[in-house]
Amino acid sequence: MPFENEKMETMPRKELEEYQVKMMRSVAKHVYENNEFYRRKFKEKGVKPEDIKTIEDISKLPFTYKKDLRDNYPFGLISVPFEDVVRIHMSSGTSGKPTAVAYTVKDIDTWATLIKRSMIAAGADSSDIVQNMYGYGLFTGGLGFHYGAEKLGAKVIPMSTGNTQRQIEVMMDYGTTVITCTPSYAMFLGETMESMGIDPEKDLKLRIGFIGAEPWSKKTRERIEKKLGLTAHGGGAYDHYGLSEMCGPGVGAECTAQEGLHIWADHFYLEVVDPETGEPVSEGEKGVMVMTNFTKEAMPFIRYWIGDVTIIDYEPCECGRTHPRLPQGILGRADDMVVVRGINVFPSQVEFVLMKFPELGEAWQMIVDRKGTLDSLEIEVERKEGIQVTEELKSRIQEELKSYLNIRAELIIKEPGTLPRYEGKAKRVIDKREFA
Numbered sequence: 053m054p055f056e057n058e059k060m061e062t063m064p065r066k067e068l069e070e071y072q073v074k075m076m077r078s079v080a081k082h083v084y085e086n087n088e089f090y091r092r093k094f095k096e097k098g099v100k101p102e103d104i105k106t107i108e109d110i111s112k113l114p115f116t117y118k119k120d121l122r123d124n125y126p127f128g129l130i131s132v133p134f135e136d137v138v139r140i141h142m143s144s145g146t147s148g149k150p151t152a153v154a155y156t157v158k159d160i161d162t163w164a165t166l167i168k169r170s171m172i173a174a175g176a177d178s179s180d181i182v183q184n185m186y187g188y189g190l191f192t193g194g195l196g197f198h199y200g201a202e203k204l205g206a207k208v209i210p211m212s213t214g215n216t217q218r219q220i221e222v223m224m225d226y227g228t229t230v231i232t233c234t235p236s237y238a239m240f241l242g243e244t245m246e247s248m249g250i251d252p253e254k255d256l257k258l259r260i261g262f263i264g265a266e267p268w269s270k271k272t273r274e275r276i277e278k279k280l281g282l283t284a285h286g287g288g289a290y291d292h293y294g295l296s297e298m299c300g301p302g303v304g305a306e307c308t309a310q311e312g313l314h315i316w317a318d319h320f321y322l323e324v325v326d327p328e329t330g331e332p333v334s335e336g337e338k339g340v341m342v343m344t345n346f347t348k349e350a351m352p353f354i355r356y357w358i359g360d361v362t363i364i365d366y367e368p369c370e371c372g373r374t375h376p377r378l379p380q381g382i383l384g385r386a387d388d389m390v391v392v393r394g395i396n397v398f399p400s401q402v403e404f405v406l407m408k409f410p411e412l413g414e415a416w417q418m419i420v421d422r423k424g425t426l427d428s429l430e431i432e433v434e435r436k437e438g439i440q441v442t443e444e445l446k447s448r449i450q451e452e453l454k455s456y457l458n459i460r461a462e463l464i465i466k467e468p469g470t471l472p473r474y475e476g477k478a479k480r481v482i483d484k485r486e487f488a
C-alpha cells in the first residue's frame with residue numbers, strides 16, 4: 053500500500069490546482085460566515101469568498117499572523133460552535149502570550165489520516181512497532197503521531213520524551229521498528245547506544261526514523277541512519293513537517309525518494325512569498341512560507357504567515373506524487389535568522405558545514421556577541437573521540453564556513469561531551485548582543 057489516497061496524491065498539477073481553488077473558496081466561505089475576525093479582515097481588503105476563481109485570486113485574501121492568534125487568545129479564531137470543539141493544544145510562546153489551537157472530531161481524524169499518509173510515504177505499514185518519543189501533552193508531536201500510527205494499524209508504544217536508557221531497553225525488548233523524535237535526540241540516542249555497548253545493526257530492529265521538529269541537514273541524516281542502524285535494516289531517516297496552526301505534524305513529509313518534504317496539497321495551500329512585499333516569488337526562489345488549511349473545521353487559518361524560509365519545487369517526484377516538494381527542506385525560520393555584521397546567517401547553514409567533517413561530533417552552538425562596535429561570531433563544536441585536532445583541520449573547517457556563510461567565524465573545537473545536550477529542540481544560537 054504505497055499511498056494513503058493514490059488519486060489525490062498523484063493528481064496532475066492542473067487538476068490539483070483546480071481542486072485547490074475550489075477548496076480555498078470553500079474555506080474562505082467557512083471563516084467568513086463563522087468568524088468575526090476573518091469577516092472584518094476580508095471586508096478591510098474588500099474581498100469576498102466568491103471572488104476566488106483562479107489560483108492567482110488567492111493573493112487577494114488577507115494574511116493571518118501569529119500576532120492575530122495572540123490578540124485573539126484563546127478562542128477568538130474558532131469558526132465552529134464551541135460545543136463542537138473536542139481538543140485544544142497550546143504553544144508555550146517563547147515570547148509573550150501563549151497561543152492555542154482547537155480541533156473538532158473530524159479535525160482529529162483528518163490529522164491522523166495525514167500522519168498515516170506521511171508514514172506510508174516513508175514505507176511504514178501496519179506491521180511496524182512505533183516507539184513514539186515525541187512529548188505527549190500540549191505539544192502536538194506526541195498525540196499527533198500516536199493517533200496517526202494507530203490509524204495506520206501499527207503498534208504504538210507511547211514512550212514520550214526522556215529516560216534514554218529506558219527508551220533503548222524498550223527498543224530491544226519490543227523489537228521497535230519505527231521511532232519518532234527530533235534530530236538532536238536521534239543523535240543523542242546513537243551516542244547513548246554506543247556508551248551502553250549496543251550495536252543497533254545487530255541488537256536492534258530500527259528501520260524508520262520520523263525525524264523532525266527542527267531543521268536538519270542531509271549530512272545529519274546520513275549520521276542518524278548509520279548510528280541507529282536504519283539503513284542496515286532497509287529503511288532510513290525521514291523528515292516531516294508541521295506546525296500546530298495547521299494541525300501539528302503531518303502537513304508534509306518525505307517519501308522514500310528522500311528528495312525533500314512533500315506538502316500535502318489537497319489539505320494545505322503553500323505559498324512562498326517575498327518577506328518584504330508579501331508577493332509570491334518565482335518558482336525556485338527562496339522565500340517565506342505562507343499556508344492555508346483547506347480541511348480544518350474548528351480553526352482554519354487563511355494565508356498564515358509561517359515565517360519559515362524555503363524553496364518550493366513543483367517537479368513531479370519519482371515516487372509518483374505530484375504534491376510540491378521542498379527539496380532543501382526548511383532553511384530556517386525568518387526569525388531564527390541571525391544578522392551578523394549585516395549578513396543573514398541561518399543556524400541550518402552552520403550545521404550543514406560542520407556535519408561535512410567526520411572529525412567533528414554532533415553537539416555545536418554559535419555565539420554572537422559585540423566587541424566594541426563590531427559583531428563577533430563564535431562557533432563551538434566538539435571533536436570526535438580519538439581525533440587529533442590540528443591547525444590544518446581547523447583552517448579547513450574555517451575556510452568552508454567562510455565560503456558558505458560569507459562571513460568569518462571564530463572556530464572553537466571543544467572536548468567531546470562538554471557542550472550541552474538537548475532532549476527537545478536544541479538551542480543553537482546564543483546572542484549576547486544588547487540592542488538598545
Ligand SMILES: [Zn+2]
Binds near residue numbers: 309314372
Ligand atoms: Zn516523492
